[in-house]
Amino acid sequence: MRRIFLSLGLAQPDEPVVASALAGGVSSGIYRVDLRSGSYCVKQALPRLKVTKEWLVPVERVFGEIGYLRTALRIVPGHVPRVLGEDEASKSFVMEFLGPQFRNWKSELLAGRIDPAVARQVGELLGRIHAATAHDAQLAKQFANDEHFMALRLDPYLVEAARVHPALAGRLLPLVERTANTRRVLVHGDVSPKNILAGPRGPVLLDAECAWFGDPAFDVAFCLNHFLLKAAHLPALAQPLLACFDAMQGAYFAQARWEAQEALAGRVASLLPGLTLARVDGKSPVEYLSEPARQAVRGLAIQLLKQEGLSLEAIAACWAREFKS
Known part of the structure; x- marks a missing residue:
């Protein structure tokens, strides 16, 4: 170290680096x-x-x-x-290094400090990155990290959920195949509140080690999923958390002009319950859900996975009914 x-000239030769x-x-x-x-x-x-x-x-x-x-x-x-x-x-x-004026968004949400304006900023930020990188052949070549994305995201989340629930493999594995073969934009791959800092000038994205040129729907669904999970954990705050769900996707889709929005929204909606199930039965389950909440999330995710023609609005409405205070 x-x-x-x-080599960067950040330390002096006589200076200890600890x-x-x-x-x-x-x-x-x-x-x-x-x-x-x-x-x-x-x-x-x-x-x-x-x-x-x-x-x-x-x-x-x-x-x-x-x-x-x-x-x-x-x-x-x-x-x-x-x-x-x-x-x-x-x-x-x-x-x-970003100092204490940058607050971890996950910690803020779990503490009940829920501001849909931050979610709106995240949606706009993600939309701008996707829009600026859409159909860029040079970036597609640079970020052809298909094997990494499979090892970091698709296998431990969706494929693992299919291993745990073999009866749902017919629903989950096609999502894996479609996502793996859709290449539109530069994908972050881990747009989670734990990887976002709320700063004085807006959100800051961290931890892009899953970066891949692929399906923008994954980034959107991955982030929206966390509002659903936290609503299950904090049902008394389900309404503002679902307001974050609406604000984020609304700001994002306002930037999405590289493909038909109906097709993109359809991919996000069909992917979302698979990712929800993966956060209780995949290799990286969320740590904050109680066992009753975990069971409720699992049941609702399975129910939604089995539905055809799912929309984001229908998912939010279903979640609001299930977890209203």
């Missing part, structure tokens, strides 16, 4: 380094994720994350951290 800071581990995340080692020149964040990819089930992933994914952050910085400056340098040998990189 000392080598990379010296890293302090930061909490959060299951896929990487994340550290804070305080030097005379300032504070920095170092991220190093792990070959095995820190979850109960075995989950092995290629460490080369770190270079996809670096590429995503640099690409997004050109499109939405100030809404992703700046990459300051990388180290191929250790599969790590240095980025700017």
Whole structure:
């Protein structure tokens, strides 16, 4: 680690470089380094994720994350951290450290501080990135990370849910195939509130190690899913959480002009209950649901998976009925 800071000119030769581990995340080692020149964040990819089930992933994914952050910085400056340098040998990189004025959005939501305006900003931000990268042949080549996306997202989420629920494989596996073969935009792959900081000038996207040129529906469904899960966890706050659901997708679709919105919204809606089921029975279950809430989420996700022609409005209405305070 000392080598990379010296090579970047961020540390002096006589200066100790000491890293302090930061909490959060299951896929990487994340550290804070305080030097005379300032504070920095170092991220190093792990070959095995820190979850109960075995989950092995290629460490080369770190270079996809670096590429995503640099690409997004050109499109939405100030809404992703700046990459300051990388180290191929250790599969790590240095980025700017964002201080306490940046609040973790997951923590805010779970604490009951729910602001649909933030969700609207996230939807607009994601829409701008997708719109600016749509049908870009150069980015499609740079981010042809199909194997990484399968190992990080499709297999541990949807395929694993099909393993747990073989009777639903006929619903879940076609979602995997369709998503894997739809290539439209630069996809973040982990648009989750835990990877979003609410900052003074709007949201900041983190943790883009699942970056892939693929289906924009995945990013949208992945984020919308978290409002549903938190509504199940906090039914007294289901109404403002579902207002976030509406605000985010409304702002996003206002930017989506690269394909027919009806087709895109249909893919988001059909993918959403599969991802919901995956967050209780996949390799990365959410940690905050009680067992009764987990059972309710599972039952509703299965019910929705079996429906044809599902819409986002129907999903939100179903969730509101199930989890109203």
